[in-house]
Amino acid sequence: MGVWEPHDTPDFDTETNSVGPSLILARIKPAEYAESSPSSWSELLVDRAIVQRGLRFAVIVGSILIAINHGDSIVRGEVTTSQMGKMALTVLVPYCVSVISSISAIRRLG
16 A cells, blocks of 8 residues: 555645545544444444544633633632533533534534
8 A cells, every 4th residue: 555645536636736625524534434434423422532522622612611701700719509500511512512513524424
């Protein structure tokens, strides 16, 4: 097997020296999808790569949003039970967005 060259694909545009969207998505698509692509939402919902990506986004984006929205209460030590619930939802939202986006992109390629 030879070295992959972008010119070997029909998505390579020689005029702009760039690749098309399907090649870009194929390169970021996890390797385990190459041979057998799970098609149902339930299979993809528990896929390790998708869950890990979602958790990364949840921690990073959720932490930033919590700092913006609740930082003053955290610093003063005045966090209420209600605020803790809001913080949990603040982390859950980016997780859901990441997972749903990943599943949609994979199914669209499939």
